[in-house]
Amino acid sequence: MARPEYESWVREILRCPVGLHPLVDVEDEQGAPALQCAEDCGGKGQRRRYPVVDGIPVLLADDATVVTV
Numbered sequence: 001m002a003r004p005e006y007e008s009w010v011r012e013i014l015r016c017p018v019g020l021h022p023l024v025d026v027e028d029e030q031g032a033p034a035l036q037c038a039e040d041c042g043g044k045g046q047r048r049r050y051p052v053v054d055g056i057p058v059l060l061a062d063d064a065t066v067v068t069v
């Protein structure tokens, strides 16, 4: 699926609900679009990655994957 395009003001207000970090566009292991914390979240080198389902970012802590960068 193509990367969803957001209005810039929408993109700017999207934040990690856990640490209120800005989010960056990434892809998960399957190449699907996702949003990931731009800063450490919960531990050194740990970021939360939120899925984008049908073009809608799912910014729920329970649905996030913690990844180590």
Ligand SMILES: [Zn+2]
Binding pocket: 016, 017, 018, 019, 020, 021, 037, 039, 040, 041, 047, 048
């Ligand atoms: Zn975060």
